[in-house]
Amino acid sequence: MSTTPAPPWVIYDRMESARSRTDELFALLTPAAVYSRPVPERHRLIFYLGHLEAFDWNLICRKSLDIPSFHPRFDKLFEFGIDPPVGKAAEDQPAEWPSVEEVLAYNRRVRRIIDDSLDRAPEQFIHVALEHRLMHAETFAYLIHNLPYDQKSASPVQPLHHHRALASKMIEIPAGYATLGQKAGEFGWDNEFDQHRVAVPAFTVSKYKVTNGEYLKFVEEGAAPPHFWTKRAGNQPGQKWLYRGMFAEIPLPLKAPAYVTYRQAAAYARWVGKDLLTEPQFHRAAFETPDQKERPYPWGSTVPDAPHGNFDFHHWDPVDVDATLAGDSALGVSQLYGNGWEWTSTPFGPFPGFQPFPFYPGYSKNFFDEEHYVLKGASPRTAACFLRPSFRNWFRPDYPYVYASFRLTEN
Numbered sequence: 001m002s003t004t005p006a007p008p009w010v011i012y013d014r015m016e017s018a019r020s021r022t023d024e025l026f027a028l029l030t031p032a033a034v035y036s037r038p039v040p041e042r043h044r045l046i047f048y049l050g051h052l053e054a055f056d057w058n059l060i061c062r063k064s065l066d067i068p069s070f071h072p073r074f075d076k077l078f079e080f081g082i083d084p085p086v087g088k089a090a091e092d093q094p095a096e097w098p099s100v101e102e103v104l105a106y107n108r109r110v111r112r113i114i115d116d117s118l119d120r121a122p123e124q125f126i127h128v129a130l131e132h133r134l135m136h137a138e139t140f141a142y143l144i145h146n147l148p149y150d151q152k153s154a155s156p157v158q159p160l161h162h163h164r165a166l167a168s169k170m171i172e173i174p175a176g177y178a179t180l181g182q183k184a185g186e187f188g189w190d191n192e193f194d195q196h197r198v199a200v201p202a203f204t205v206s207k208y209k210v211t212n213g214e215y216l217k218f219v220e221e222g223a224a225p226p227h228f229w230t231k232r233a234g235n236q237p238g239q240k241w242l243y244r245g246m247f248a249e250i251p252l253p254l255k256a257p258a259y260v261t262y263r264q265a266a267a268y269a270r271w272v273g274k275d276l277l278t279e280p281q282f283h284r285a286a287f288e289t290p291d292q293k294e295r296p297y298p299w300g301s302t303v304p305d306a307p308h309g310n311f312d313f314h315h316w317d318p319v320d321v322d323a324t325l326a327g328d329s330a331l332g333v334s335q336l337y338g339n340g341w342e343w344t345s346t347p348f349g350p351f352p353g354f355q356p357f358p359f360y361p362g363y364s365k366n367f368f369d370e371e372h373y374v375l376k377g378a379s380p381r382t383a384a385c386f387l388r389p390s391f392r393n394w395f396r397p398d399y400p401y402v403y404a405s406f407r408l409t410e411n
Contacts (some may be wrong), residue, residue: 013117019111019133020098021134021137021305022136023353027090028151029147029152030151032151034100038144039091039142040092042143043081043090044092044094044096044141046094046154048140048143049103049104053078053110053111054074054110055107055133057069057110058105058132059073059125060114062075062325064121064125065124067113070350071106071109072107074098077290078231094257096390109323115363125359128360131189131385137313141316142402142403145401152191157320158317159319160316161255163254163255163256164255167182168207168208169206169207170207170408170410171204171206171331173281173288174202174288175199176200176288177198178283178284178287179195179283180196180197180198180279180283181390182390183195190355191364192351193353193355196352196353200281205277205285205407205408207332207333208321208322208334208335208404209257209258209334209405209407210258210405211254211255212243212253212255212300213254214258218268218271223268224264226260226261227240227400228243230249232292243256243317244333247316255321255338256317257335257340258340258405259340259403259405260343260406261398261404265404266343266345268406269406269408274409275345276343276344277345277407278345278346279344279392280343280346283342285333286333286376286389287297288331289331290330295330297387297407298329298333298337309378310335310380311378311382312383314338318405322334325341338382339378339379340380340405341379341382341393342375342405343373343375343404344373345373346374347356347372347373347374348364348392350364369395372395372396373394373395373396374393374394375392376392379404380403
């Protein structure tokens with residue numbers, strides 16, 4: 001929780017902005033899409049229409065302000081998502097879910113009550129509600145990315161891609177310390193605490209994320225293609241593959257980052273005789289300066305914005321790995337934030353001093369199972385608030401739907 005409370009009007013504006021982000025995603029769906037399940041391991045999309053308001057209601061109104069429920073069934077039905085292993089699909093049917101009209105009526109009433117109660121709610125709970133919604137602005141994008149194109153409507157401008165040669169440069173990162181975690185008194189999720197420093201030996205790291213063109217060579221040697229690729233007939237190298245963008249298929253952008261699972265990233269690293277970054281190594285590459293100091297963002301100390309990288313909903317799809325040079329770190333490593341989360345080889349686990357949120361005890365603890373890996377950085381659909389150095393993302397090693405890239409290291 002921030003040591004300086006935000007004025008009520010700022011909190012209200014942030015809530016409205018976050019709601020707009022998620023509302024615009026649901027507006028993309030055709031009626032036929034609402035009850036579909038584009039990712040087998042996740043709920044039908046109708047769940048997410050009610051989940052965001054149910055989460056806010058249960059957290060702010062029930063747990064904080066003890067406001068009586070007006071719809072207990074929806075409070076429970078839409079309370080929790082699911083995270084089964086890949087291939088373990090849920091078995092519910094569309095008829096088991098309420099109508100869109102019922103869910104929208106519930107949402108409108110929840111929003112009215114929350115708006116009337118924001119000035120009485122604990123600031124920490126408001127931060128949790130806001131960031132939870134913005135997390136879903138990204139995770140819901142993963143889901144609708146997998147819908148057939150005729151079940152969503154939009155015609156955004158596609159990023160431009162080039163075919164210039166790209167030098168695969170390795171950059172030396174000197175030995176030093178990485179500061180992990182959030183400062184006491186500042187807002188963060190439970191897994192971000194306590195802040196501590198870790199000694200990191202010297203290593204080298206690739207300037208750029210591994211590209212589709214580089215990963216294509218691995219596929220041509222027999223590796224499985226990434227989830228976002230699809231095969232088409234063609235005789236020229238690389239032309240038989242297309243990238244399945246959010247709204248259209250395009251020729252595989254060879255200089256854009258390869259979005260892969262952790263296992264695919266680790267297998268590629270072994271194939272070329274290198275490794276994946278650890279979480280502390282990522283911090284050294286991202287925040288270290290030549291004078292042995294750390295700065296808040298790879299590019300400096302200012303508030304991040306679009307020219308620094310492909311994040312904060314700037315694009316729907318990735319740009320080339322050398323397209324945001326203003327975002328290089330002080331040591332010359334490119335796109336550590338934006339254009340794709342980056343897999344690390346660090347299993348998701350607690351920092352020293354970890355304490356679960358008493359009001360949300362399972363948020364992190366349920367995933368300290370050696371079956372999820374830490375991701376750092378940001379994707380094109382990551383809100384700017386998650387660019388703080390302490391934020392940690394995590395997914396299962398075989399989960400193919402996330403916008404997750406990787407880069408290589410040598411110790």
